[in-house]
Amino acid sequence: MSLSLAAEDSFSLEESRFKQCCAEFIKHSQQIGDGWEWRSIKDSADGYMSKTQFQMKNGNTPSILRDSTKESDEQTLTHVEEALDDSQVAETCETSEVIRYEYHVLHSSSYQVPVLYFRACFLDGRLLTLDEIWEGIHECYQARLLEGPWDTITQQEHPLLGQPFFILHPCRTNEFMAPVLANSRRENRSINYIASWLSIVGPVVGLSLPLSYAKLVSEQNTEAD
Amino acid sequence: MAEVEKQPSLSAQEGGRGECGEEPSDGGAAVGVAEPAPPSAGSPVTEEPAEDTKKKIDILLKAVGDTPIMKTKKWAVERTRTIQGLIDFIKKFLKLVASEQLFIYVNQSFAPSPDQEVGTLYECFGSDGKLVLHYCKSQAWG
Numbered sequence: 001m002s003l004s005l006a007a008e009d010s011f012s013l014e015e016s017r018f019k020q021c022c023a024e025f026i027k028h029s030q031q032i033g034d035g036w037e038w039r040s041i042k043d044s045a046d047g048y049m050s051k052t053q054f055q056m057k058n059g060n061t062p063s064i065l066r067d068s069t070k071e072s073d074e075q076t077l078t079h080v081e082e083a084l085d086d087s088q089v090a091e092t093c094e095t096s097e098v099i100r101y102e103y104h105v106l107h108s109s110s111y112q113v114p115v116l117y118f119r120a121c122f123l124d125g126r127l128l129t130l131d132e133i134w135e136g137i138h139e140c141y142q143a144r145l146l147e148g149p150w151d152t153i154t155q156q157e158h159p160l161l162g163q164p165f166f167i168l169h170p171c172r173t174n175e176f177m178a179p180v181l182a183n184s185r186r187e188n189r190s191i192n193y194i195a196s197w198l199s200i201v202g203p204v205v206g207l208s209l210p211l212s213y214a215k216l217v218s219e220q221n222t223e224a225d
Numbered sequence: 226m227a228e229v230e231k232q233p234s235l236s237a238q239e240g241g242r243g244e245c246g247e248e249p250s251d252g253g254a255a256v257g258v259a260e261p262a263p264p265s266a267g268s269p270v271t272e273e274p275a276e277d278t279k280k281k282i283d284i285l286l287k288a289v290g291d292t293p294i295m296k297t298k299k300w301a302v303e304r305t306r307t308i309q310g311l312i313d314f315i316k317k318f319l320k321l322v323a324s325e326q327l328f329i330y331v332n333q334s335f336a337p338s339p340d341q342e343v344g345t346l347y348e349c350f351g352s353d354g355k356l357v358l359h360y361c362k363s364q365a366w367g
């Protein structure tokens with residue numbers, strides 16, 4: 001049961017639905033305190049979703065700054081053993097070890113899919129290189145990424161901010177989204193494209209979504225066939 | 226190995242059995258699963274009597290798209306097994322090549338993080354005593 005090109009096209013995410021899905025996504029994020037927010041460009045209808053999070057260089061989240069839904073308690077506490085309380089985190093951890101990740105979700109008009117832009121810097125402002133970012137990527141995805149890294153993570157100028165970001169290239173997004181969307185259509189269940197998509201691509205770059213997003217469904221049905 | 230297998234923490238179920246019985250799997254595929262160092266690595270999974278459902282949960286695997294369908298769909302899985310562990314297992318079971326990526330979904334649309342434990346997913350999304358997971362193969366990163 002392979003999908004024809006025409007079928008794949010019908011799973012594209014046009015801008016209005018992109019914004020709608022983002023709005024629902026952010027509403028849920030606010031409910032659970034997950035930190036996503038919408039940033040609009042003034043004098044323009046354009047905008048994107050944005051989230052900032054902090055991680056230790058070894059990939060773990062500093063326990064003080066950790067999203068409370070994360071589960072790796074023991075592991076995290078072991079690595080941040082010297083952090084005694086909130087005020088001491090910045091001093092006891094070497095500043096070179098805490099990394100600030102910024103994630104942006106934009107809409108690609110050429111591919112008609114969302115795109116994940118990200119960058120990371122140390123607390124002193126130094127941007128991480130791609131190699132350094134890869135070190136923080138979940139090991140289960142590293143093997144896949146390393147087989148064709150330049151096809152999947154590229155550096156691009158942020159179309160709205162004009163600053164260099166890394167992106168997970170959108171050219172294959174339709175490929176892995178199509179089965180999920182086809183399935184939802186077949187089962188007559190509406191889903192939130194952004195939540196589904198981000199749950200798949202996020203972990204590749206160190207971003208994970210709390211499980212409650214799984215229950216997020218579109219307020220309206222998916223676009224009529 | 227009539228008793229619960231030493232190695233695999235996955236055991237197959239057949240048919241409409243409601244209980245979490247332990248049986249040898251179809252093609253012996255459960256043997257030799259590479260454990261990705263589960264948190265409770267110290268304790269082997271040998272001691273559970275057949276009726277003990279506390280440490281394992283029932284999972285029903287459903288294929289999405291043109292992904293091959295697994296001959297055995299029902300599995301009893303340790304609660305602490307991670308999604309990544311399950312992905313590795315299914316990939317081996319289906320004999321996928323390295324360039325093929327496998328995704329697992331709850332609610333048919335949401336991919337849990339690779340380090341998410343199935344026990345937690347069962348708590349959140351299980352119903353009728355089982356957790357339904359959809360899996361889909363893709364060459365997304367190729």
